Each structure stands twice: as structure tokens, then as C-alpha cells.
Amino acid sequence: MENDVAIELEAMLEKAQPLFTTKSCCIYKVPHQIRQSSEDAYTPVLVSIGPLHHGNSRLVTMEGHEQFYCQHFIQRSEASLTDLVNCVQQLEPQIRACYSEKIDLTVDELVKVIFIDCCFVIELFLGGQWVINDVIPSKSWMITRVMQDLILLENQVRFFVFEKIYNLAFASRLNGGEFRSFMWVAVGRFSNHNKQGVLPPAGGSIAHFTDLLRYLYLPPSHRIPSKNPVPLVIGHSASELVEAGVKFTVNKPWHGIGILDLEFEHGILKIPHIVVHDSTEVLLRNIMTLELCHYPNDHYIADYVSFLTRLVNRDKDADVLIKAGIIRSTISGNDTSVAKLFKDVDKNFTMSNINANYLKICDDLKTYYKHPCHTKMATLRRDYFTTPCKTAASIAGIVLLLLTFVQTICSILQV
Template identity: 30%
Template sequence: MSEEEEVKYDGIKEEEEEEEVKYGISFQEYKNKIRIGDTGTDEFWTKTIEKTLLVLKKRSLNFSIYRVPSKLRNINEDAYSPRMVSIGPFHQSRKDLLKMEEHKWRYMLFLLARTKDRAKLKEALKECVKAINGLKQEVTGCYAEDLNNVTWNELREIVLVDGCFIVELIIRYSEKNIGQNPDEVINGVWMIPTLKHDLALLENQIPFFVLQKLFKIIERSIGEDFRFPCSLTEYALLFFFPESNSKQVQALNSKKVKKVLKSGSLNRARHLLEILHIFYLPSSLDINPRVHHTWGFKHGAAKLLEAGIGIEKVATSDLLEITFSGSEGVIKLPPLSIDETMETVFRNLIAFEQCSVGVTHHITSYAMLIKSLIASTQDMELLQNKQIIEKSASSGEDVPTFFKRMSREVVLKEFCFAELCDDVDKYSRSWLHCRRIKAYSGVRCRRYITALRNDYFSNPWTIISFVAAVVLLVLTLLQTMYAMLSYY
């Protein structure tokens, strides 16, 4: 809490009335504890209020790890719940996740064994334990929910084991030694996709500074001059965004990773999910969030095309880099591949934006924008034909329904594409753009030609009828002209 935010109370002397804010005890429990033996006098009542305010002042406001609100969880429970591994304290009690505990401990051993020496291994373990103990206030202050059933001794072990597991996992995955050792976690066909799902969950996080601390201890323990080829944040991005079979996608991802790492924006990431959030933010930072009367385009893709506004795919790794060229009258969108993993990541990023203070709603705004663009099946077909949206077979529901469900029960404080939508709306209402008139006329002509083909040339009988009608019309006109010429 900053000095500006901190409230000073003259009647409270911390050195005399200090109450130890123990981990795992809720604020309500503190209130009940303080009020035991209430005498009912004004003096005692004032004293209990002062103590309560002191306790409240000591409790952290630097939350970064939250429970997903029930209104979001009820829409799709699976998108917010771990399937294989529990990270952090929220899901430790689930029995169906206990099978991974042995693997987590084994991965901690693998990480410590990188020191190549038993004495160094023991020293590294002691240093890791000491480091976690020294981060008690920082770690406990990250969780927005009181964990009444978890003691600090239990939490520090959870954080240590889970932290070592994550560090070893992302390093091992990037070393490309898959298939070269008997490791069923790395070599399992379905385990890595499931782990990516679990490590991207809002409720399945531990503080990133813990991972950095463990990473540096192991790096230093291996050797004074030793350095891992990648930073921890780069290892994390490589885990979630591995090399693609497509050289173009591979080049774009690599370029974006380097750009984000160079910018230093990842330094403020508080956990793995926030690393993904920062990665998805537009590089240009030209998107200005502001309050907007509508959350998206006023019309879907098909109607925008009819109004003379073009839609094109642009090759970029910035998913949110959506632009509108007024001179060309074209909305340019990066390609979007919709699958189960994408749904999980986006739902949890949206939940993170909904819960966090001071985090921009870029992902929520993007979901709203795409939802407005694909209001119908016709819109979806148009975007698929332009290769802007690709739907995986693993995604069960249709795309319009998918985005409608994703944006349900969501509150948007500021719409990040307000300026873009305003520019498109102004362009659609103006007849001063030659390109728009040309595009509008072209769309109308194609519609009339399509209608003519469907109504009069759909089968041989309609073609014969149409030709006969035309011939009859021509003969009638000729007869009329002949009669008029004969009269004069």
C-alpha cells in the first residue's frame, strides 16, 4: 500500500497494539477474536474498532491470484479447473489430482540434480528452502482469498515443490530431448497439452517471483559462470508457444517473443497467466481504452461487406493488432485458430481481467469485438473463406455460440477497440469515399447476379422459360416498332 493510500489513525500505536496477521486467518475471524469479552462500553468499543483497523491496514492489497467468480465458472466449469496437476493451494484437496504429486517431487529432484554434485544438491535445497521462508509476506499477500485450512508450513511446501516442478518442466520441454529419456510427463502424447491447460488457469498459479528465485538459485548452484540459454520468461513463452509446423507462423511467433522480451514489459508479470496476458497485448500500444456506447461493430461481417467495407487477413503474430484503413476501406484482422486450448487461455485471461485492479480489458474487448463480427452463420462462412478464422475439430460448438458464451456475465469497464469501431461506423455512413461506392456497387451487382442465377438459371426448365420470355418480349417490341413505323 502506497503512502498516499495508507490511512493513519492517531489512536492506533502499532508498537503497542500490534496484532500478528497470521496466514490462513480471515479478516472476519480477526474481528470475532478481537471482540471476545465485549463489555459494551464506548471506550472498549472504540478500542476494538482501532484494533480492527490496524489489522486491516496490515493485510495486503497486492492480490494477483484469485478464485474465478462463480458466474463465470458456471458457464464452463472445465475451462477453469485443473485436469491433471494442482499448482498452488486452491486445488490441493482434490483427490483426482494426487497422481501427479510423485511426478512433481521427482521433477524437483531433477532440477536440483542439475548441480551434478550431491553436496551442491543439498546446498541448493537449503538455499531454496531459506529463500521460500524469506518470502512469507510476499507469497501470502498474492492470494485474494483467505485460505483458512492451509498453514504456512503447508503453503511453503506447496510453493517450493510446485515452483521446482514448473521450472524443471519448462526448461526440460525447451531442451527438445523428448523421446530421449524415460520421462512419461514429457513423452506422454496427451500430458503436455493437458499441462498447458492447467498452467494457464487463474486458480492454478503461484507467484512468478518464486519461480525466478528458484531459477537463479539453481543457475548459480550449477556453476559460477554457468548461464541457462534462455531467461525464465522466455522458457515460459516457449512452453506455451512452441515452434509450429508452419514456417510463417514459426517466424511470426519468434519475432513476437523477441519483441516482448526486448520491451521489458514481462518484468511486471506476477504469474504465468499474466505472462500470457502481456504477450497478447498489442505491440503498437495505439489502442486507447475508453468508455463506449457499444461493445463491438454495429453490424456483422456480411453486412459490413454489403456496406462497402472490406475485410482482409493480415499476417502478424499480434492477435489484437486489428486495424482499419480509411483510405482503403478495409478492416485488417490477424488469423485466429479456435480450439480447446485457445478457449481455456482466453476464458482465464478474461477472468483475470475481471478480477484484477489496474489491468486493461484487452482480451475481453477482443472477445466482444469478434462476437459482434460473427453475428450469423453467413458472417462465419465469410471469415472462414478469407482464412481469418479457423475452427479446430476439437471445438464442439459453432463459433458464434462460442464467443457469445465467452462474453456472458462479463463486465467491460473500457472498450479497447472503441476508436476502431467509430472509424468503421463513420466510414459506412459516408458517401465521400470513391472506394466505398465502388465496393458497395460491386457487392450489389454480385447479389443481383446471384439472385438471377438462383431464380432463373437453377435448372433447365427455368432457363427455357426465361429464354422464351425474353424472346416473347423482343418479338413484342419489334411488333410494336413495326406498327409505329407503318403508321407514320
């Protein structure tokens, strides 16, 4: 006689699926523990792209704008609406497989969402001047907000979908050289993040816009992080290192040097210049979450943030890097917000492997600080030169001691 519970379990287990059902999965829901620390950093404010935030009542207003853009895109397209929709329909199984969450939309519903969203983004990227009486290009705050929504990990469509639609719509113009590839167009749209002048990658290696931004920040030569599960520990913050004689300076970019490249030699810690602004937290959080979910052994941005978090513990540590020209802060409010920003972003991110170069820098900084001469210098600065009053008193004491010594010598010589 069969057990009823066993029968129910068997039926249940037959429907079971792994968390990420295919290797194509690259668009993830942000883990709850990370999301709860800053809900707004992962949630679109103006526009929904893809199915994960589709239907959000806060974003309904923009749906009319998206459809308006889509209409003008179809009018300019060399391909018919039927051909364009057929293209998306053929890609639907691949599109659905890209998401970590089950998409509660029918095939037709998902095709409509993806088609309108992709047409909107392509038309927006091509300039917006094509769209008569459009409000987005005329409102700088709106285009800034839309572009920020496009970097959110949950607000993505696979890059190959954009390329398929774009290539079909503008086939002759692409062949004739009038239009560049969609990858070139996208890199141009995110040019403010491309400080290294990185050329667009080839071969479909970019998953989506969040992945593209990560690519723009990666070192030119992608070094493999250390495979040892060693914690990243500097031991001393920037202000403490300064007391021990460490100098901070800007590591000026040149060929082969990216913004993540740090160097420490001869007591000088070189860090490339960075600008911290109001949207920096959103950018870092989403790229780091992508690394956590998709690049567990290749997390360059997370390592970089982890290093800066340990270097900049307090407001006065941030001041050290600001005065050295390493950090320029345009955050609304005081520059001291920088220290809190890095702490908040790094919270709840735990990586098993750390960039070998950063580990070596940490070890070298600890060795430098522990050197007897540097330790004594740090003690002197901490105990006698921390404030203007202490500094003045210490100098006065040294001068008095020297005068007393000279007077004593003179007295001896006169005898």
C-alpha cells in the same frame, strides 16, 4: 453502560480486511458469475500449482510426479536443499500476499507446496529428458494437458518465486551463459502463443504465466483504450456487411502489427489470421478474467473478443471469416462451433472502457453500411440473391428485361 451489540460489532470490524489486501495481489479466484458459465475452463484437470487447488482429490495422482521432478531438480541444483527451502521461506509473506483468497495453510505447509510446485515446473520446462523413466514427455496428451493447466488464473505462483529458485539453483551456469534466464525458458515453452515473435520482457513486469500469455498477445505498441464508457456496437454482422459490399481479408502481420490489430478502409476489413482450437476457450476465458480483475482499464483481449462476438453472431457469419482465411478452426466437430465459442466466452464480461481503435472501426462500418448505395446493394442481395434459385431467377429476369428493352428499341428503329 456499553451496548453488547456495539462491543461485538467493534470486535468484528477490527478483524475486517479489504477484498484485495495488498497491491501485490495478482492471483484471483474467478468471480462466481463468470465461473458458473464454464466451471471446467478455470479448474485444473491434471496438476495443481499453488495453494488455491491444493488438496483437490482429482489432482492427487500428479503429486507423486511433482515430487519425482522435484527430487531430480534438487539433484541437479548447485544449491543445497536447505538453501533452496530457506529462499522460499524468506519469500513466504510476499507469496501469501499475491492471492486474493485467504490461504488456509500454515507457513510451513505453504512453503512445501510452493517449493515442490516450482521445482516441478522448472524441471518440466528444462526439458524432462533429465528425468529418467519419466512418463510426462513420453505422453504428448499429458504434456499438452499440463501446459493447459499452467495457463489457468487460479493455478499460479508469482513469477519472481520461480526466478529466485532457478537463479539460486543454476547460478554458475547462468553466469557462464550455459543457461538462459527463466523468463527466456518460459517464453520458449509457450512459443506456440508467441506468433508476433515478442522478446521476453525485462524488469519483473510479468506476474505469472497467465499474465505472460496476455503479454505475448498484446499489440507491440500498447495503445491506451478509450476512457469513454461507450458500448461496442457494430450494428451488423459479418454476413450482413458482406451484403453491403464490405470485403474481409487477412491483415498480414509485419513489424508493428499484432494479432489484435484490425483495420477498416476503402470498404475492406482486415483482421489478422487466428486459429481456433479446442483449448481456445480456456485461454481466452482466463486471460479475460485476469484483465477484469487486474487490468480494468487495459483489457486488450476482452475488447478483441467483444468485437469478434458482435461480428460473428451466427454460423454463416463464422463461415464468412473462415472462407476469407481469417479464421482456421480445428475445433472438434463443425466449424460452425466458432460462433458459439465467442458468444460463450464474452458472456458476463462487462468492461467500462473500450479500445479506441475498435470503436472507430465500428463507427466506420456503420457509416459504410448506411451509405445509400451500399444500403440498396444490401437490399438487392438480401431480396434477390440469397439462394442459388433466387439468384438464377433474378438473373433470368434481368436478361428477359434487357431482351425486351432491346426488342422494343429495334421495333422503334424499324418504324
